[in-house]
Amino acid sequence: MTVPEQLIARSNALGADPRNTNYAGGNTSAKGVTTDPVTGSLAELLWVKGSGGDLGTLTETGLAVLRLDRLRALVDIYPGVEREDEMxxxxxxxxxxxGGAAPSIDTAMHGLVDAAHVDHLHPDSGIALATAADGAALTKECFGDRVVWVDWRRPGFQLGLDIAAVKAANPQAIGVILGGHGITAWGATSEECRQNSLEIIRTAERFLVERGCAEPFGAVVPGFEALLETDRRARAAALAPLIRGLASTDQRVVGHYTDSEAVLDFLSREKLGPLAELGTSCPDHFLRTKVRPLVVDLPGTAPLEDVIARLKQLHADYRDSYRAYYERHATADSPAMRGADPAIVLVPGVGMFSFGRDKQTARVAGEFYVNAINVMRGAEAVSSYAPIPESEKFRIEYWALEEAKLQRMPKPKPLAGRIALVTGAGSGIGRAIALRLAAEGACVAIADLDAAAAARTAAEIGSTDHAVAITADVTDTGAVQAAVDATTLAFGGLDLVVNNAGLSISKPLLETTDRDWDLQHDVMAKGSFLVSRASAKAMVEQGIGGDIVYISSKNSVFAGPNNVAYGAAKADQAHQVRLLAAELGAHGIRVNGVNPDGVVQGSGIFAGGWGAQRAAVYGVPEEELGAFYAQRTLLKREVLPEHVAAAVFALTGGDLVQTTGLHIPVDAGVAAGFLR
Known part of the structure; x- marks a missing residue:
C-alpha cells in the first residue's frame, strides 16, 4: 500500500472503535517521500487528517498534504506562543x-514530532488519566517511562514543539498523555503506531479497572433511580417539547434523547451535581456540550408540573450563569456571545436531552457527554476529576480560529432545524411532501398505516438523523399521540405537521353506505382533528410557534358527481384550517391548506380503486385519467405529487410568515374550484 493508503487504513481501524476516539475527534498522520512533479527531485511530504473529518470514515480527500521541509522551516519564523495562531x-x-482538506490546528504536532507515523486520539481512558488531579503521577504509575506526561497546553504550534521535545528527550517512549486533553502516540511504521496507540488506550483501561474504586460517583440518591422504561420514555416525551423550546431561546435547535445505562446511573448518584458543575475537559467535548450542562435537581418521581416549573427556573439561571461566564473571560477582541442556552439537559430518572443545529450535531453532542461521563468515572475511580480551568475552556470556545471555522460553514437550508410529521407519507403526495421537506433541511417523521411503506420512504430520505418511520392509524387517539411522542423523542419536538392521510370511495348518494361515510370522515375529518390536536399541544408547550398544513382538495369547494362522502370530509378539513388558524394564531402556530385536483401518478388512493371509479364516472379509460384531468384545466397540465409538495414548502419555507388560514389551489386552474 502507498503511504496515504496505509494512513487511511490505520485511521479507519482506530476510528471504528469508540473506545479509541470520539466522532470527528483526533487526527492521524504519515510521512513519506514522493517525486516532485516540477523538479523531478524527491520531496518529503506529510499526509495528515484535515480539519473537521472523522477517522472512522476518513478518505484520501480528507487529508491535507504538506511539504515537510517548509513545515519544519516554520520553526525559524515562529513568533512565540502569544502569536501562535498566526501559524x-x-x-x-x-x-x-x-485539493485535499484544510490543515487543522494539530498539523504542527504531526510535522514536528520526529516519527514517520503519529496518532493523536481522545480515548475515554486516556482522558480520564489526563483529567485526574494527580494525573502526572498516575501516568508514571500506569506506564513507567513508556508514556510521558505533558502539562495542559491549548492545541497549537507550541504544543507541537513541546511534544517534539519530549519525544527527542525520551527515546524509550511510545507516546504521551496530554494533560486535560488526550493522548499522542508514534511509530516507525503505520502498524507500530497503531499498536502503540492501542497499548496506551488498553493499558489505561486496565489500570482504571484494577486500581479504581467500586463506586466512583458515590451512592445512589433515593428517588433519583431510573424510572421503569415505559414510565421513563413517557415522561421524556412529555418533557421533550418544553426542553427543546427552552434550548431554542436564542436559536432553533434539534434534540436527541439518550437513556443509556451510563447516563441513568450518573444521574442517580450523589456526585452528579458537583461533577456536572465542573464541566467537561477535552476541547472536543465542551465545544459540543458547552462548558457545563443544565441539571434538574428533582427526582424522577417528582410531579410533572413541578419538574416543568423547575426546568423554567433552572433555564433562566443557566442563561444568567452562561452570560456571567462570558463576561468574566471575554476580551475586546473576543467573538460575540453565541447563545446562552444549554446544549445538554440532564433529568434524573429520565435521561439526557442534547441539542444542536441538526440531528447529527445533537446526537454527537450527547455521545460526547457520555464520553465525558466515562472520563469523570475513570478519574474519580483513581483520583479526583480536575478538568482544565474555566478560563482555558473559554479561550477555546471563543477562539478566533474556532470562530473562523464556524463562519466557513455553509448557509443552512430553509427548513434547517425544523421537525416535521407527515401523515400518509408512505406513498403518493405524502411521500413527495416528506422528500421535499427533508431536501430543504427538515427532520421528518414518516407516519403511515402501512409500516413497510413508511419504512421505504424513510430509507429513501436517509439515516435516522434525517427521517424515522412511524406506524400510525390517524383514526385512533392513542395511536396519534404515540406518533407525536415518537417524533418528539426522535428529534426533540415538533414544528411542522402535514395532515395528508386520506382515502376515497367514489359512489352515488344512494349507493354510499354508512361505513363508506364513517370511514372517510374518520380518516380525513376526525384524523386531521386528532393529529392537529396532539401536535398543537406539543407546539404550545415548545413556545416557538409552528405550522399545520392540511392537504384538502378542490372537492372541498367543488361539487363533483358521485362524491358526497369524500367531498364532505374534505370540506370538513377545509374549515378546520380556518377554525384552527383563528384559534392557534396567538401561539404563533400558522394553519394553512392545499387544494389539489386529482393527482393520479404515484397516488395510493388512485391505485387502490379510486382511479377506476372516477374513470368510470367520466367515461374514460383509467390509464387516460390523468390526461383527462389535465385537459379540463385552464393550463392543460397534469398535477403531480411534487407540485403539491412545492405548495407545502411555499407555505412553510419562510417566505409566507404572515400567512395563515389560506388555501392554495394546486389544480392547474379549475375555474369551478376558484376560492371565493
Missing amino acids: VAAFDFCLHGR
Missing part, C-alpha cells in the same frame, strides 16, 4: 498540490 495561516504556504 495556521502559514500552513497554507506549505501545501503540496491542489
Whole structure:
C-alpha cells in the first residue's frame, strides 16, 4: 500500500472503535517521500487528517498534504506562543498540490514530532488519566517511562514543539498523555503506531479497572433511580417539547434523547451535581456540550408540573450563569456571545436531552457527554476529576480560529432545524411532501398505516438523523399521540405537521353506505382533528410557534358527481384550517391548506380503486385519467405529487410568515374550484 493508503487504513481501524476516539475527534498522520512533479527531485511530504473529518470514515480527500521541509522551516519564523495562531495561516504556504482538506490546528504536532507515523486520539481512558488531579503521577504509575506526561497546553504550534521535545528527550517512549486533553502516540511504521496507540488506550483501561474504586460517583440518591422504561420514555416525551423550546431561546435547535445505562446511573448518584458543575475537559467535548450542562435537581418521581416549573427556573439561571461566564473571560477582541442556552439537559430518572443545529450535531453532542461521563468515572475511580480551568475552556470556545471555522460553514437550508410529521407519507403526495421537506433541511417523521411503506420512504430520505418511520392509524387517539411522542423523542419536538392521510370511495348518494361515510370522515375529518390536536399541544408547550398544513382538495369547494362522502370530509378539513388558524394564531402556530385536483401518478388512493371509479364516472379509460384531468384545466397540465409538495414548502419555507388560514389551489386552474 502507498503511504496515504496505509494512513487511511490505520485511521479507519482506530476510528471504528469508540473506545479509541470520539466522532470527528483526533487526527492521524504519515510521512513519506514522493517525486516532485516540477523538479523531478524527491520531496518529503506529510499526509495528515484535515480539519473537521472523522477517522472512522476518513478518505484520501480528507487529508491535507504538506511539504515537510517548509513545515519544519516554520520553526525559524515562529513568533512565540502569544502569536501562535498566526501559524495556521502559514500552513497554507506549505501545501503540496491542489485539493485535499484544510490543515487543522494539530498539523504542527504531526510535522514536528520526529516519527514517520503519529496518532493523536481522545480515548475515554486516556482522558480520564489526563483529567485526574494527580494525573502526572498516575501516568508514571500506569506506564513507567513508556508514556510521558505533558502539562495542559491549548492545541497549537507550541504544543507541537513541546511534544517534539519530549519525544527527542525520551527515546524509550511510545507516546504521551496530554494533560486535560488526550493522548499522542508514534511509530516507525503505520502498524507500530497503531499498536502503540492501542497499548496506551488498553493499558489505561486496565489500570482504571484494577486500581479504581467500586463506586466512583458515590451512592445512589433515593428517588433519583431510573424510572421503569415505559414510565421513563413517557415522561421524556412529555418533557421533550418544553426542553427543546427552552434550548431554542436564542436559536432553533434539534434534540436527541439518550437513556443509556451510563447516563441513568450518573444521574442517580450523589456526585452528579458537583461533577456536572465542573464541566467537561477535552476541547472536543465542551465545544459540543458547552462548558457545563443544565441539571434538574428533582427526582424522577417528582410531579410533572413541578419538574416543568423547575426546568423554567433552572433555564433562566443557566442563561444568567452562561452570560456571567462570558463576561468574566471575554476580551475586546473576543467573538460575540453565541447563545446562552444549554446544549445538554440532564433529568434524573429520565435521561439526557442534547441539542444542536441538526440531528447529527445533537446526537454527537450527547455521545460526547457520555464520553465525558466515562472520563469523570475513570478519574474519580483513581483520583479526583480536575478538568482544565474555566478560563482555558473559554479561550477555546471563543477562539478566533474556532470562530473562523464556524463562519466557513455553509448557509443552512430553509427548513434547517425544523421537525416535521407527515401523515400518509408512505406513498403518493405524502411521500413527495416528506422528500421535499427533508431536501430543504427538515427532520421528518414518516407516519403511515402501512409500516413497510413508511419504512421505504424513510430509507429513501436517509439515516435516522434525517427521517424515522412511524406506524400510525390517524383514526385512533392513542395511536396519534404515540406518533407525536415518537417524533418528539426522535428529534426533540415538533414544528411542522402535514395532515395528508386520506382515502376515497367514489359512489352515488344512494349507493354510499354508512361505513363508506364513517370511514372517510374518520380518516380525513376526525384524523386531521386528532393529529392537529396532539401536535398543537406539543407546539404550545415548545413556545416557538409552528405550522399545520392540511392537504384538502378542490372537492372541498367543488361539487363533483358521485362524491358526497369524500367531498364532505374534505370540506370538513377545509374549515378546520380556518377554525384552527383563528384559534392557534396567538401561539404563533400558522394553519394553512392545499387544494389539489386529482393527482393520479404515484397516488395510493388512485391505485387502490379510486382511479377506476372516477374513470368510470367520466367515461374514460383509467390509464387516460390523468390526461383527462389535465385537459379540463385552464393550463392543460397534469398535477403531480411534487407540485403539491412545492405548495407545502411555499407555505412553510419562510417566505409566507404572515400567512395563515389560506388555501392554495394546486389544480392547474379549475375555474369551478376558484376560492371565493
